Amino acid sequence: xxxxxxxxxxxxxxxxxxxxxxxxxxxxxxxxxxxxxxxxxxxxxxxxxxxxxxxxxxxxxxxxxxxxxxxxxxxxxxxxxxxxxxxxxxxxxxxxxxxxxxxxxxxxxxxxxxxxxxxxxxxxxxxxxxxxxxxxxxxxxxxxxxxxxxxxxxxxxxxxxxxxxxxxxxxxxxxxxxxxxxxxxxxxxxxxxxxxxxxxxxxxxxxxxxxxxxxxxxxxxxxxxxxxxxxxxxxxxxxxxxxxxxxxxxxxxxxxxxxxxxxxxxxxxxxxxxxxxxxxxxxxxxxxxxxxxxxxxxxxxxxxxxxxxxxxxxxxxxxxxxxxxxxxxxxxxxxxxxxxxxxxxxxxxxxxxxxxxxxxxxxxxxxxxxxxxxxxxxxxxxxxxxxxxxxxxxxxxxxxxxxxxxxxxxxxxxxxxxxxxxxxxxxxxxxxxxxxxxxxxxxxxxxxxxxxxxxxxxxxxxxxxxxxxxxxxxxxxxxxxxxxxxxxxxxxxxxxxxxxxxxxxxxxxxxxxxxxxxxxxxxxxxxxxxxxxxxxxxxxxxxxxxxxxxxxxxxxxxxxxxxxxxxxxxxxxxxxxxxxxxxxxxxxxxxxxxxxxxxxxxxxxxxxxxxxxxxxxxxxxxxxxxxxxxxxxxxxxxxxxxxxxxxxxxxxxxxxxxxxxxxxxxxxxxxxxxxxxxxxxxxxxxxxxxxxxxxxxxxxxxxxxxxxxxxxxxxxxxxxxxxxxxxxxxxxxxxxxxxxxxxxxxxxxxxxxxxxxxxxxxxxxxxxxxxxxxxxxxxxxxxxxxxxxxxxxxxxxxxxxxxxxxxxxxxxxxxxxxxxxxxxxxxxxxxxxxxxxxxxxxxxxxxxxxxxxxxxxxxxxxxxxxxxxxxxxxxxxxxxxxxxxxxxxxxxxxxxxxxxx
Numbered sequence: 001x002x003x004x005x006x007x008x009x010x011x012x013x014x015x016x017x018x019x020x021x022x023x024x025x026x027x028x029x030x031x032x033x034x035x036x037x038x039x040x041x042x043x044x045x046x047x048x049x050x051x052x053x054x055x056x057x058x059x060x061x062x063x064x065x066x067x068x069x070x071x072x073x074x075x076x077x078x079x080x081x082x083x084x085x086x087x088x089x090x091x092x093x094x095x096x097x098x099x100x101x102x103x104x105x106x107x108x109x110x111x112x113x114x115x116x117x118x119x120x121x122x123x124x125x126x127x128x129x130x131x132x133x134x135x136x137x138x139x140x141x142x143x144x145x146x147x148x149x150x151x152x153x154x155x156x157x158x159x160x161x162x163x164x165x166x167x168x169x170x171x172x173x174x175x176x177x178x179x180x181x182x183x184x185x186x187x188x189x190x191x192x193x194x195x196x197x198x199x200x201x202x203x204x205x206x207x208x209x210x211x212x213x214x215x216x217x218x219x220x221x222x223x224x225x226x227x228x229x230x231x232x233x234x235x236x237x238x239x240x241x242x243x244x245x246x247x248x249x250x251x252x253x254x255x256x257x258x259x260x261x262x263x264x265x266x267x268x269x270x271x272x273x274x275x276x277x278x279x280x281x282x283x284x285x286x287x288x289x290x291x292x293x294x295x296x297x298x299x300x301x302x303x304x305x306x307x308x309x310x311x312x313x314x315x316x317x318x319x320x321x322x323x324x325x326x327x328x329x330x331x332x333x334x335x336x337x338x339x340x341x342x343x344x345x346x347x348x349x350x351x352x353x354x355x356x357x358x359x360x361x362x363x364x365x366x367x368x369x370x371x372x373x374x375x376x377x378x379x380x381x382x383x384x385x386x387x388x389x390x391x392x393x394x395x396x397x398x399x400x401x402x403x404x405x406x407x408x409x410x411x412x413x414x415x416x417x418x419x420x421x422x423x424x425x426x427x428x429x430x431x432x433x434x435x436x437x438x439x440x441x442x443x444x445x446x447x448x449x450x451x452x453x454x455x456x457x458x459x460x461x462x463x464x465x466x467x468x469x470x471x472x473x474x475x476x477x478x479x480x481x482x483x484x485x486x487x488x489x490x491x492x493x494x495x496x497x498x499x500x501x502x503x504x505x506x507x508x509x510x511x512x513x514x515x516x517x518x519x520x521x522x523x524x525x526x527x528x529x530x531x532x533x534x535x536x537x538x539x540x541x542x543x544x545x546x547x548x549x550x551x552x553x554x555x556x557x558x559x560x561x562x563x564x565x566x567x568x569x570x571x572x573x574x575x576x577x578x579x580x581x582x583x584x585x586x587x588x589x590x591x592x593x594x595x596x597x598x599x600x601x602x603x604x605x606x607x608x609x610x611x612x613x614x615x616x617x618x619x620x621x622x623x624x625x626x627x628x629x630x631x632x633x634x635x636x637x638x639x640x641x642x643x644x645x646x647x648x649x650x651x652x653x654x655x656x657x658x659x660x661x662x663x664x665x666x667x668x669x670x671x672x673x674x675x676x677x678x679x680x681x682x683x684x685x686x687x688x689x690x691x692x693x694x695x696x697x698x699x700x701x702x703x704x705x706x707x708x709x710x711x712x713x714x715x716x717x718x719x720x721x722x723x724x725x726x727x728x729x730x731x732x733x734x735x736x737x738x739x740x741x742x743x744x745x746x747x748x749x750x751x752x753x754x755x756x757x758x759x760x761x762x763x764x765x766x767x768x769x770x771x772x773x774x775x776x777x778x779x780x781x782x783x784x785x786x787x788x789x790x791x792x793x794x795x796x797x798x799x800x801x802x803x804x805x806x807x808x809x810x811x812x813x814x815x816x817x818x819x820x821x822x823x824x825x826x827x828x829x830x831x832x833x834x835x836x837x838x839x840x841x842x843x844x845x846x847x848x849x850x851x852x853x854x855x856x857x858x859x860x861x862x863x864x865x866x867x868x869x870x871x872x873x874x875x876x877x878x879x880x881x882x883x884x885x886x887x888x889x890x891x892x893x894x895x896x897x898x899x900x901x
Contacts, residue, residue, distance in 0.1 A: 030326040034319050041311060049307055053300050060296050061262040064216070064276045064289060071211065071222070072278045072287045078207060079164060079282040082118045082200065083181050087162050089115060090183035090196040099125060099185075099194045102143050105134035112136070120206055121170060121178045121199030126153060128192050139172075156182045156195055164283055167202060167232040169241065177202045177232055177240060208233045220274075220291035227284040229256070251275050255286055264293060336365060398496040399476075402483075405492050407431045419476070419499055421469025439465035439473065451479065463500065475504045538876035539782045545572040545877045546788040553880070572877070593631050593731075595756040598684055599623035599662055605638055609645045609660075616655035617648075625662035625684045629758055630751040636727045643724050644688045644747055651692025651745060659689040665750070678734050682753045689746040695739040703737065772887060774821035775799040779809040779837060780853065781829045785878065789824065792880045793887075806832025806840070813841055820848055822887070827854035827873075851886060853878060 089112065098108045105125045109115075115123050116136070125133040130148025147153060152165035162183040170178040178199050185194040202208045212233050214222055224233035229244045229252075244252055251265040255277040262276040272293040279286055294301075332355060339353045353365045399419045402411035412427045420437055427433055438446045442464045451459040461477040468474060480495030548569040555562040602621060610619055641660075648658050665685045672678040695703070704725035728735045728749055739745035776798050780786040783804065790800045801816060803809035806829060813820060823841050827834040838850040852873045874886050 030319070030323045033322045033326070034315070037318050037322070038315055041314065045307055045311055049304065052303070056300050057297070061274065061276075064274060064291060064296075065262045065278070067216075068276045068278045068287060068289050072280050075211075075224075075285075075287065076281045079181075079280075082198065083162055083164060083183075083282070085114060085118055086181050086196055086198050087183045090162075090185050094125070094185045094194060094196055096187060096193060099127075099133055102134050106136065106138060109134055109136035110138070115198060118206075119181070119198030119200055120204045121172070121176070121201040124180075124197040124199070126195040126197060128157060128194065130154075133194065150180070152180050152182050152197070153195060156184055157192060160184055160192060166226060167230070167241075170199070170201075174201075176204075202232055216289050216291045217295050219295060220289060222287065222289050225252075225286050225288070227256075227286070232285070251277070252286075252288070255279075255288075332362075336368075340368075398498040400494070400496045401427070401434070402494050403431075403434075403492050405490050409434075410492060419468075419474070419497060420466065437466045437468075439467060441465070449478075451481075461498075466497070474499060474501045476500060539785050541572055541877035542879075543784045543788055545569060545879050546792060548572065549880050550791060593633060595629055595631055595754055595758050596634050596637070597628050597758055598630050598632075598637075598686065598751065599625060599628040601634060601637060602641065602660060602662065602686075605641055609641065612642065613645055613649040613658060617652055617658055618656075619658045619660070622659070622661040625664045627664050627682065627753045628662060628684050629754055629756065630684055630731075631754040631756065632731045632751065633727075636731065640724050640727050640749070641688075643721065647721060648688065648690035648692060648745070651690055651694075656691040656744075659687070661687045661689070663687075664753070667750070678750065683750040684753055686749040686751065687746055688749075689744060691744045694741040694743050694745055695737075696741055700737055700739060704735075771796045772798050774887075775801065775819060776822045776824050777801040777803065777809060777812060777816075777820050777841075779803045779805070779823070779825040779829070779834075781805055781826065785826075788878065789883065792878075792883055796884070805829055806837040809837055810840055810844075813844060820845060823848050823850045824874075825850070825852060827852050 094108070097104065099105050109123050109125065112123060122135050122137060122139075124135045126147060127133060130146060130150065130153045132142055132145045132147060135142060150165070152163050156163050162181070165180040165182070167177050167179050170176050178201050180197050180199050182195050182197045184192045185196055187193045200207050203212070208224065211222060211224075212235055216222065221235045222233070223231055223235070223239075225231045225244060229246075231239050231242055231244065234240060246253060249265070249267075251259075251263050254263070260278055262274060265273060265275050267273045267275075267290055274291040274293050274296045276289045276291075277286055278288075336353055336355070343351060352369045355362055355365045398413075399416045400411075400413040401409060401416075404410050408431050409428050412424045414424055416427060417423050422433060422437075435443070435446070445462075446464055449462055451462065459479055459481060461479045464476055464478055465473055466476055476497040477500045478495065478497055480493050482493050483491045485491055548565050551565050552562060552569065555565070602623060606619075606621055613619060645658065652658075663685050665683045667678060667680050667683055669680045672680045703721050705722060724747075725735060728751075731751065733749055733751040735747060735749045737745065737747055772793075776793060778786055778789045778800060779802075780789070781804055786802050786804065790802060794800050801812050801820065803812045809823075809825070823838060825834040825837055829837075832840075834852050834854070838852075842848055842850065850872070852871065853876060854873060872886065874882050
């Protein structure tokens with residue numbers, strides 16, 4: 001037996017004697033069981049106490065709410081009794097003879113014991129004009145006093161019904177807070193001939209006096225307030241007829257909003273109160289009760305103290321019992337611990353631990369003896385096992401390998417086949433198989449790769465492409481390190497390959513989305529700039545076109561200057577067309593949306609498109625969409641098709657083919673996610689494809705930008721596709737381009753399908769200049785434009801008022817005594833915009849009609865270029881025909897409205 005045991009103590013047991021335990025097993029077992037017992041008992045006690053506490057709170061709150069409800073019912077009953085009493089007297093006892101004289105009325109009031117018992121602040125008879133006929137008890141020098149200013153008398157006359165007044169301070173010498181109950185007295189014809197009223201002193205013992213002194217518990221109290229937060233009953237007399245400001249009492253704020261019940265809150269003096277609130281039925285008064293929380297919940301606090309004391313006593317008893325049993329149970333284990341502690345000084349069989357314990361201690365002793373015998377044998381195998389274990393644990397989720405210095409594979413993880421398609425046996429059989437996996441373009445990088453280290457000394461991974469056994473290309477992240485034995489001899493390299501293909505794809509997708517966002521932001525910025533330019537340019541064009549039109553009307557046909565002015569006018573109209581194209585791109589152009597069949601619109605335009613593109617280009621139209629009803633401006637959509645056809649023609653100088661096609665597309669969330677601006681749903685897809693020269697990727701990113709063109713100077717403005725982009729966006733659609741150089745171009749437009757019925761297009765007519773005699777207030781921050789409007793309309797008989805902005809226009813309106821028929825205002829002005837000015841003027845002059853002028857719309861009167869309902873707008877540039885036709889239209893619509901009324 002001696003030869004089987006080692007003669008030295010393994011290092012595994014040495015720390016036991018160097019670092020003795022601070023707590024014995026017995027102590028720790030005692031503490032653990034005691035702690036568990038305390039936790040269980042504490043949790044149980046806490047749960048029970050919480051439930052009991054919650055139930056007690058609910059009982060206290062319910063009781064307090066119930067008491068308050070009884071009090072409010074009593075107040076309602078008193079008020080209703082008083083009202084029914086005074087109504088009964090007014091309707092059955094007071095007659096015209098009663099009020100014939102003050103003496104008769106006084107004799108009628110004085111013996112009314114029932115009224116005097118209820119109304120302790122006098123009984124009154126008033127004339128319908130509010131003058132005092134008589135009052136009881138009688139007070140000298142008050143007969144004929146005017147009380148018509150009292151709201152309760154006014155309201156009684158207006159409603160002809162009995163009323164209960166709001167509290168007020170009595171004019172009598174005591175100056176107490178009182179309320180007055182009134183009842184109208186009618187003659188035989190139903191006319192009010194008098195008002196019978198009774199006053200109640202709110203501080204008197206018959207009504208609120210006793211209630212104000214009532215206590216809730218020892219220190220709780222009641223108070224009463226009106227709906228406008230005025231306190232009319234409170235134990236603290238100094239607070240009578242003061243107001244509870246908003247935010248002073250959060251619970252009271254909730255009551256104002258409709259809450260009734262009991263809550264916990266801090267009172268004005270900082271004491272935590274149990275507050276209850278209840279509204280009266282007869283008057284909109286609020287009765288509240290404040291009960292200090294410490295007093296209300298005193299039984300709960302007392303119960304908590306008793307429970308805590310009981311827990312402490314039970315815990316001490318439990319600790320004693322547990323410690324006794326712990327000492328008995330751990331006795332064999334303590335003996336084993338002493339044996340292990342003294343093991344270093346023992347030899348031979350004395351090192352074995354002998355015990356007869358039938359429990360886990362005996363099993364542990366036998367296992368301990370067996371372990372001593374096998375320990376030395378396991379030491380040699382442990383080192384290699386640790387190295388293999390370290391390799392597996394460090395790279396368990398990746399394809400990991402261990403390569404010897406001679407390139408032979410020592411270890412390959414079994415998940416290698418998942419990544420590469422090659423099995424573990426194939427890698428072990430062919431040491432160079434790993435090198436052939438890498439993509440031909442990455443093999444040189446793989447052969448001579450060196451890992452850089454970060455600031456903490458950790459090697460940074462490298463990224464390579466590998467080709468799997470099935471031919472797929474995957475991205476991997478590689479990390480490796482050199483390993484040596486204890487003497488420094490190299491044992492090879494350990495490495496891993498992690499699949500990062502999805503991460504790479506996600507990065508590429510993220511970069512694509514970032515590029516799309518940058519493009520959208522760029523187009524939006526250009527659109528804002530284009531809209532601003534168009535706004536200012538329209539003001540200039542309005543002056544040019546307006547005055548040239550005035551001059552053309554004034555000059556004779558044979559005047560030599562007339563032709564030159566006509567040339568200026570034509571140039572101005574061409575500039576206006578250019579401005580409209582800018583507005584179309586910036587989505588600020590005013591549109592009239594109607595439900596239209598897109599297929600029919602394309603078919604109606606086919607002949608014109610054929611003539612435009614020429615005979616050397618063949619055109620095919622395929623209207624395959626079944627649901628083709630879209631909400632668009634037909635004129636704008638025709639512009640889109642014409643511009644795209646012209647663009648296709650220019651891309652096919654030597655001829656070709658043009659295909660216009662419609663089809664329905666159901667776009668799902670995944671498609672919408674990959675195409676910025678789209679939402680999922682049913683669309684009509686309009687495709688315009690040509691077999692022309694195509695475009696590079698660089699050109700495709702710029703084609704929708706204003707003034708960008710690939711044509712020679714003078715052959716294109718670069719606004720055609722920009723206008724198409726703006727119109728499509730303004731119509732709620734989306735446009736994409738697909739093109740390759742030498743393989744043609746396809747523009748694809750998505751327009752959402754609408755379920756509205758198709759509207760029939762209305763014929764437009766040009767109205768002649770009309771005369772008028774109305775007064776017009778014209779408002780524009782551009783002086784020349786404002787003068788132009790006056791110059792056009794004043795000769796036609798209109799009376800003109802002018803203002804350069806919103807504030808000035810309001811001053812002109814306020815100072816003008818006559819009628820102003822029309823407000824003609826610009827939409828975009830500094831300070832106050834046109835919509836805000838119109839609201840301010842119509843508030844002062846409800847009869848005025850509002851007509852807006854604008855070179856482009858903003859959110860003041862339109863959303864994305866679509867006018868709000870009922871808005872009348874004259875688009876800039878302003879001309880005489882536009883002005884008079886709109887004025888004539890609004891005048892006729894107003895006449896029709898007046899006739900209908």
